[in-house]
Each structure stands twice: as structure tokens, then as C-alpha cells.
Amino acid sequence: MNQPPEHQSTNDDTEQDPARDRFVDSLLVHRFNHNSADTDALVERVMRTISDSRSTRVTRWQWWALPAAAILTVSLLVMPSNSSASAIVRSAAKAALRQADRQYQVTLIPVSPPDGATSQPLLALLDVRDADHIRVEITHPNGDRTIRGRDGEVSWRQDPDGMVRIDERGAAMPKWLETPSGSLLVESMASMLDGLDASYELTRTSDADDCGIGITHITAVSINGASASERPSAANPAQVIELCIDPRTNETIRLEMTFPNPQAHRRGEPGEMRPPPHEDMPPPRHHGDFADGPPERDRPIHAGRRPAAPPRTLIFERTATDSFPADWFTAPVASATSKIE
């Protein structure tokens, strides 16, 4: 069953009605983080166990294997880990280059509007086969969906009204997509990790802290003085990047970017990092405001080389999906299609 990785206890028995609180908590987890396929998988596992238990025959223990297993276990337990944080990130970047279908759940937390109004996170699914086969499905807070993709040759976009626009000039898909909630980074994991150790100070932190038991946690803090334009990972103004890397596969299973809080800077709050120079990061727009340009759907399809309005936080989490249909990255057939030439 999918338990939210960070289903931190927000309930305790000091509540007036702890039983009802726990039941509602459980319903919410089920509503948002559990689907019928999860239940089917669990039931299937039970059925398989029942079936196996009927057919299992007692097998003789392979005594010869015991010393070898013991040596292997001890070796794994006591072998010192001499991997530096940089080496781990480089290995993760290398693993991310392996051609494979990967899906990430992306969460964009917008910068809070200065008037204290609330803003909902923007959710997206980022599907990547390689740097040239990318598809991102954005679910806007009002429920509208926008899909953008690149099939290796052309970039395309499907707007909430179903209209498909194809860029036949062969221009690459923009790295940053501008949405009303803020700029959304659309890039392969390999590109995000490439050259990270050159512009960020990497530290390996306690394994079980935020990533879970057995998962390596790396914190990358932007090196002071290096503006986004000077970095190899140019135009990424993230100041802190948290990485969760599976040491068995070197796959990055979670990446969280935190951007400077422009409002805190304007207020001059102590302890806040200074935002990069203006040319690196223009001031963010307000939620739902298109003051510095037309709405995202009306912009040229090749726009967004730099983030116009970085969000507060951007999170990429690997999902269990590991294969897409062959035509997954090609533009969908729609009743209305326009071409940009």
C-alpha cells in the first residue's frame, strides 16, 4: 500500500475525539494516496500466498550456502562507505543517463501572494525517456490540464480545451514552462544532476532523516557568489537542492529544490538568503497574474529558457511507472490542431 513517504503524524490522542480523528486521517490517506490498483495488488499478493502455501514443498536447506551468506552479510554491514557526496551525485547522474522510462510526480509550491491569500500547489506528471523524449501533464489548481511534450523531433502542446499546437520548427521544448503558479522546470533527471557538484556544495546527511531507511540523502547548497548565469546548470536559481538516492540503483527517487523567498528579502528578514541578481531571477508574478506577458497558453511554444518566476519549492518524486507506450511522446490526435512554422 502506498503510505505517504512523509505521512508524518499530524494526529495524536490529545484531540477531543482521537478515534474519529484517526478514522478521518485514514480516509484522507486512502482518498489521496491509494487507488484501486494498490488494493488489487495487495489482494493478489494474499491470493498468491494462499496458492503458494498449498503447493509449497519443504526444500532441504542448502547448508553450503550458509557461510557464504554470513560472510556477505557481515561484509555489507562492516564495509566502510567511502563514497563522497560528489561521487554519489555523479553516479546518480550517470544512472539517470541510462535510457529508461521514468515518471516523476512534480509538485510546485508557489510563492505566497503578499496579500496573505492562500495558493494551492500545482501538480504535474513528468514522463521522461531521454533528454529528447519528454511529456509533462500539468494539472492546474482549477482542474484544467495542459500537456506538453517532445517526441524527439517536434515539440507540441495540448491546451485544456483540447487544441493541439505543434511546433514544426524543431525547436527544443522550453526548460522552464511558465504557469500562473510559477515557473516549472521540465528537464530530464540527468540534466538536473549534470554538473551539480560544480555549483553546489554537497553534503551527505543522515540516511533515514528525510529520505527513508537505506536511502542516501544529499543536501546541495548553492555556492556563494556563483550566480545562476555562471553555473553549468545555468538559469537554475535554486538555492538548496535535497536529493534522495537509492544506493542499490543510484537512481534519484526524490529531488526537492528550494528557491529564495523574494518577499522575505523585500521585508529584509534576517537569515534569508539573498536572491540572485535581477538578470538571473526576475521578481515573481503574483498568483494568477500575467503582468509580464500573456498567459502561458498564449505564449510562443519555445518560450521559457530562463525561469521568469521561480516557485518557492519544486519537488520531483519518482513514481512506480517504468514504461510508457511507444507513441506516448508524440502529439495526440485532436479535433483541432495548429502548426507553428
Next chain:
Amino acid sequence: MRDHADHLLVYLRAIVRDKSMVDDVFQETMMVAWRRLGDFDRSRSFGAWVRGIGSRVAMDHAGRRRMPASDPAILQEIEAHSVAFDGDHSISFQSRLQALDDCLEKLPSDYSQAVHMVYKAQLPLRTIANNLALSEEAIKKRIQRARALLGDCMKGKGVLA
């Protein structure tokens, strides 16, 4: 059994303190129920029978891990909510879950935002607190209040005790 699996999962998640145990407790509960199916009294509720097995399996698991047992009074109340949520079995689990969706729509926007961040986006409390410029304790309180409002709303719809 499949029909009751979703509700059993909700019940187990509510009674089991260590959420990583839920899958194992679910599996063992289903195995025991399968083996003892012959003992089931068909005049009684199948859901309640499976939940009874589930609560005993959960207690066994907690005991093996030397974890404190749940308060029996709370377990009893959770069962009462489960019975109310079961209703008369004339509608599916997913349809009953619709009551939760209806209540979510009625939440004040800041509560709804916090619920979405915690449950839908599954963001760490630290991240939410940073983004909303609140303390983690304040986020926890907000979520608890949101759940209390949802509980009141669902009780009003007759799907909670």
C-alpha cells in the same frame, strides 16, 4: 473479500500506530480470514468479522514489536465509525468516499490548502511550514482542525458515528 479490502485498509490504518506495518497486518488478516471462513456466522456482518480479526492481528504485531497497545476504548470507537461508514452495504466503498469529497469542498480555503499539501502532495511538514511561514506545530493544529471539521460534516451525512 475484495469488496471489503478497501474498508479494511482504512480501518487498519486507523488502528495501527506504525504505518509501515499496515500492509503486513492486512495480509495476515486476510490469510486468517481465508483459513477461518468456515467459522463465519453468515447472520452477522462480514466486514465487522474481518475487522475483529484485523484488530487481533494488529495487537499481535504491536506486541511482537514491543509497541504499546492501542487504548481499547479508542479501538471500540473506531469500530463504531467503521460500522457507520459501512452503512447498509447498498452502496460501494467508492460512493461512500464521495461523502468525504463533498465535505472537503466545504472546508475553508486555508484548511483545504493544508490538507492538499499534506495528503495529496505529501509534502513534509517542514516544507509546508516554510512555505506558509508557519511553525510545524501550527500546521499540525490546522490539519487537526480540518479533520475535526470533516468529521463533523461526515457525521452530518450519517457516514460517521
